Amino acid sequence: MSKTFRTLDDVDVKGKRVLVRVDLNVPMDNGRVTDLTRLERIAPTITELSDKGAKVVLLAHFGRPKGRDAKDSLKPVAAVLADVIKRKVAFADDCIGAAAEQAVAALSPGDILCLENTRFHTEEEKNDSAFVAALAKLGDLWVNDAFSAAHRAHASTEGLGRVLPAYAGRTMQAELDALGKALEAPAKPVIAIVGGAKVSTKLDLLENLVAKVDALVIGGGMANTFLHAQGVNIGKSLAEKDLAPTALRILDKAEAANCAIILPVDATVAYHFQANAPSQAYGLDAIPADGMILDVGPRSIDRVNAAIDDAATLVWNGPLGAFELNPFDKGTVAAARHAAARTKAKKLVSVAGGGDTVAALNHAGVGEDFTYVSTAGGAFLEWMEGKPLPGVEVLRTK
Incomplete structure (x- = not known):
């Protein structure tokens, strides 16, 4: 089944800026993450890319904010993710523009950076082409590891796959393999x-x-x-x-x-x-x-x-x-x-x-x-x- 999809086995990521769409939409209670399942699921993709010398740039949404809203910031989630994968995760206060560009430019191979909530921009859910281009500027290729958001045609979940070389991450690959075994064949x-x-x-x-x-x-x-x-x-x-x-x-x-x-x-x-x-x-x-x-x-x-x-x-x-x-x-x-x-x-x-x-x-x-x-x-x-x-x-x- 996975042969019909491009995976991380099909690409050399060394030194490349890899935009990885992940699911960081975890349950929170008073600023505390109450369930780590989703973070544990994406860990293998992130650590594999880092170990192979990629500059790993994480894209994700959180909640349903209407514009910028501090309570929907991914900053506390990035800190918990760092604990889960036992590596440093840098954070940028935006997902496009100068703040994001400078943070990406500062990465060395193997480094991991989490960008701020993509839904702080209304263009994300509209799959707006100018917004897609602003995101694409930050990476050389795109890895989708968020099956849970795959039914939405948003900029970071679908649009990037039209403008950058696109690959399934390990979580996505496991999901597609399992689903293929269950209903397709x-x-x-x-x-x-x-x-x-x-x-x-x-x-x-x-x-x-x-x-x-x-x-x-x-x-x-x-x-x-x-x-x-x-x-x-x-x-x-x-x-x-x-x-x-x-x-x-x-x-x-x-x-x-x-x-x-x-x-x-x-x-x-x-x-x-x-x-x-x-x-x-x-x-x-x-x-x-x-x-x-x-x-x-x-x-x-x-x-x-x-x-x-x-x-x-x-x-x-x-x-x-x-x-x-x-x-x-x-x-x-x-x-x-x-x-x-x-x-x-x-x-x-x-x-x-x-x-x-x-x-x-x-x-x-x-x-x-x-x-x-x-x-x-x-x-x-x-x-x-x-x-x-x-x-x-x-x-x-x-």
Whole structure:
């Protein structure tokens, strides 16, 4: 798969000024970075370029500032990144213009410089050609290592790839390899698990998946909409009842494509949406009128695990129940641990992505055991929906 993309194996970076688009959009609390995952992911690309004698210039956005805003400065993030990679990271107060140009000119081979938030300039998100040119002036080549921003055609995520020689960084390369294994040329049979609250946010995803996978497990609040569409009384459960015709259309599409749809066969029901609310498992024909489905039931868990046993490839996006509330995390945790065990036994290629999904797998203690876990939210979803990602397309070998 990566053969269709230019990578760091295709270029000599010694002495070159390398603009590297990274994801530094980390969670912060009172000026403290609360999760280092994204910084740890980009470390290999940065240190490899530095070791090969490149002048490494990091480009990234932070938050959604409207113009310059001190609270969205990348300066504190650059300091934490220096700790993570155990190297000095210089900082420039702007990403274009005199401040940036002087900082880049001062670099020796192997040095690392982080430029200020690209979104301090409105031209970044407009992919403005003059802004692209001002950034391009600072580098000899461009490396994109931010898959999580690859669904946006911004100046630093796509525009630079049109004016400078463009390469995938190691994180991007790993992501593209993993995604290729999962949906583009997967070992069959392929199963997808799609959960989360709303069908409406995942319509494109479901429509693309039924045409590509052999079995599709639908869980979370989404499953309630499908059950309601099939005439199941779901009590007070969260559901988008107006989407019943859409749900039925997706079921028809799946049947035509020979994709087995796996919906819950029983449910864990409570009367209050809160942690440790008294709950009980019910068959679908007996959901109490004033009850709420908050997780799949024990028979459904067995059914999902059996489907995982039948699969060679698993793609997962979204939890099976209200996993953030104990004990309604049972279904998600059981399936996650089962998939992790199959992966460790070399019986399954497992790829998962999206914010809730990463949190759920970490909660189950198996985030490290899947073949690949993508930290990208929107980009992972658009890729699963079969949409081309601008920041990836621009890296393809012409």
